[in-house]
Amino acid sequence: MKELLKELCLINGTSGDETLVRNAIIEKIKDYCEYRVDNLGNLIAFCIGKKSSEKKLMIAAHMDEVGFIVMYIRNDGTLCFNEVGGVDTSVVIGRQVTVGNNGICGVVGSTAIHNLSKEQRESAPKYADMYIDIGADSKEEAEKMVSLGDSVYFDSEFAELGGNCVKSKAIDDRAGCALMIQLIREGVDYDTYFVFNVQEEVGLRGSTVSSFAVAPDFAIVLEATTASDIDGVGGAKKVCSLGNGPVVSFMDRSTIYDKELYRMAFDIAAEFGIPCQTKTMIAGGNDSGAIHKSRGGVRTIAVSAPCRYIHSPSCVINMEDFENMLILTRELAKRIHEL
């Protein structure tokens, strides 16, 4: 599972530019299910189960990652850019980035600390003041390598940390994609739709149309969610903690989750002896926001990997939480049909 996660995280695919991710996923699932790609680029797979059921279940994750887009090329050959999805500028300044699908290297530079006023040193930069330096000395030189609208990505390795943790870009939400690939390949008990969505980070746009198309009765959304169990943060503000198991929340900024499914998740965790936690702040949101309101309503639950430094080049998750998500999701999928 770690290898699969690594492979998916290192593929570049920001919102609206998910092709490479989708192609890689298709390669991995095509022998195990039927699938189609819709007009927005959502990958909708259908797995026939050992048993059929009256209820229609959709499991979903999103393929896109946060990134950037080239907005303008200046006369000096530097690139003006903006965020795709929400990325705090403090995790953008001073990074190596990859521009476009030809893998052009660049850096988000910074005025030398020596030359900043005290006030400048103490305030976060703005996108309008940042630029990407690809080494080009003129607009003409830059235009040979880069086009307006090119997607930009963090150039960040997948690294193993201590305590069974891993660090990478794009764990949000290639973690969910990896789990779905695993579930498809191992086969399902009941017929199940697996939807790999586009454009989650720019407003749940892929899931809006794919959930309409699939028209499920139940949905399980697989995600990564903000954990802030970091130095100097205590109590409720941690939201959730690495190592404490998959996160199943009762409510976030976009959804109040189905109560029966919420309880079911904790019952399963207790039965299987795996940890499971809820969020201690009403924070974040995911494709559930679009899915649960689709058509006449969808009973929805989200199962998430607690993830530190989400939307940065260094997302960190615990692999045990990730493995436990698989156990929990597999069983949830089964029991939903048996409700």
Next chain:
Amino acid sequence: MNLKETIIKLSEAVGASGAETPAAETALDMLKKYCPDAEIINGNVIGRYSTHRDGLPSLVLDAHIDQIGMVVTYITDSGFVKVGNLGGLDRRLLPAQQVVIHGKKDIKGVICSVPPHLSRDDGKVPEIDDIAIDTGYSKAELEKIVSLGDSITFDVKCRCLAGNRITGGALDDRCGVAAILYALELLENRETAYNVTVIFSTQEELGERGAKIGGFALAPDVAIAVDVSFAYAEGEDEKKCGYLGKGAMIGISPCLSREISQGLINAAESANLPYQHEVMNGLTSTNADQYAVAREGAKACTLSIPLRNMHTPVEVIDIDDVRNTAEILAEFMGRAAE
């Protein structure tokens, strides 16, 4: 020698101020090709070039071997590593950076970043006291690997940009080290007007401390600090900067020797080598300041490689400027002999 490969190898070597050994040993291995008796003395890499002859003035070529970084100051009960800074760190760009802690073994970590729902959204930059590193390990596990005082560096590999530009994490001042090595290569079989000694000095980022003791030990007549200086980029003051790709920056300052500044300019002009002026109005904040006043004094000058984004993990240089720096140095040392 392959200049680009040399720069990359040096830049990817590890050596924060006060913990320069791995980088110093990498540089020492390279220097021994030109100075077989080179060795590490009190941290500084020092090597005599060629046979020193009676009657010639002594010249020291200096580049500093240390890089900015952090130092472990504390391990919290929940296993986060607290730090102090080694040199001038830009705290604005620390969140979510990948770092390596150089403990009993190297371990990777991520600098904690406060998520948006908790940040006050006032655009304030964290204080160094607020910085913590997440390694995934517990306190008990960490204590077996990491000790207070261990150094920390950004985990960054060099990347090639367009043209002859590269980006990396410790180009300040490993590209200066590379320039000196390349200058020695260019000099081979040429007489020099000086008894030349090379020093790759420690702790420049903490106040030129390695050069302070190196200057005393070597007591040169002439000293050239080969360091980096500001290359113009958006946001910088053009008046204070050189340009990438336009050649080495020859220092002119009340604290430097006019004679050596002019000597470097003459060397560049006679060999048709590009160069830029770097005029300062006092101390240069380079090792040249130390050599100038070591023992009974030295004629000191700076020769600087223009660099963007100084003291960040994404410093940028142009390889042509490093080559040009070496060519001016070789011309300066060799020409005076002829």
